[in-house]
Amino acid sequence: MKFSDFICKDAIRTQLEADQKEAVIRAMATSLVEAKKINSKDYESIVEAILKREELGSTGIGRGVAVPHTKHPSIDKLIGTVAISQDGVNFESLDGEKVHLLFLLVSPPDRPGDHLRALENISRQLRDDTFCRFLKQSRKPDEVWQLLEEADNHQFPS
Amino acid sequence: MQTFRITRVIVIQNSQGLHARPADMFARLAKQFQSRIELVRDTQRVEASSIMDLLTLGAAKGTSLVLEAEGPDAQEAVDALVRLVESGFPNDEAEVEEQASQGDER
Numbered sequence: 001m002k003f004s005d006f007i008c009k010d011a012i013r014t015q016l017e018a019d020q021k022e023a024v025i026r027a028m029a030t031s032l033v034e035a036k037k038i039n040s041k042d043y044e045s046i047v048e049a050i051l052k053r054e055e056l057g058s059t060g061i062g063r064g065v066a067v068p069h070t071k072h073p074s075i076d077k078l079i080g081t082v083a084i085s086q087d088g089v090n091f092e093s094l095d096g097e098k099v100h101l102l103f104l105l106v107s108p109p110d111r112p113g114d115h116l117r118a119l120e121n122i123s124r125q126l127r128d129d130t131f132c133r134f135l136k137q138s139r140k141p142d143e144v145w146q147l148l149e150e151a152d153n154h155q156f157p158s
Numbered sequence: 159m160q161t162f163r164i165t166r167v168i169v170i171q172n173s174q175g176l177h178a179r180p181a182d183m184f185a186r187l188a189k190q191f192q193s194r195i196e197l198v199r200d201t202q203r204v205e206a207s208s209i210m211d212l213l214t215l216g217a218a219k220g221t222s223l224v225l226e227a228e229g230p231d232a233q234e235a236v237d238a239l240v241r242l243v244e245s246g247f248p249n250d251e252a253e254v255e256e257q258a259s260q261g262d263e264r
Contacts, residue, residue, distance in 0.1 A: 116174070
């Protein structure tokens, strides 16, 4: 599953101002509403579900990456977005590091395979230090999108 | 100190596969042991104590993986990790929800 299969280009945010976990998640979900990928009426329940999932265990997977996510019945196809935080957000990651690269995923309730493949793709690409570094340095959503496309085209060996 | 090398085949049991929550549980458990622990899928070899590494396997239900541990507590490590996998990662709430919804259909 390539980034371009599930990341919403219009929802990408660089230079996040929010620096607390909940505020960051809210900002990312808002960007999906603005990109018309989720309904504003579903916003609150989606955010609640994501936060509830975080309570079970941080989605900070190490190396400054987090993958907050949830399933939601209003969604019929996996959708995601990327946000870059320059200063970092405390996500209570297992490795204790702040998070700079966030991938928010919302999936339909009955397709665990898509979610798993998205996680697989995210983790494979982000194992590459160069890719991580370039992402973190991105100042504009277009730059992020270009990097994602390059990753999809195997420009970053992993 | 004696070093042991233990290898076991494990099969992912839970319907949601090895996603973030089970990967987190697996990594935390692996970290508790001294031994070097790796998971192998075909030609992919990853560190069991890294959530990100585990996620790169994209291991769905039914996937066979080879668990390898090397060190003084390799046997304990393998036993514990096998137990976790074969029990289907209890406390994986996505799994619990899935089973509950299947129960509703009956």
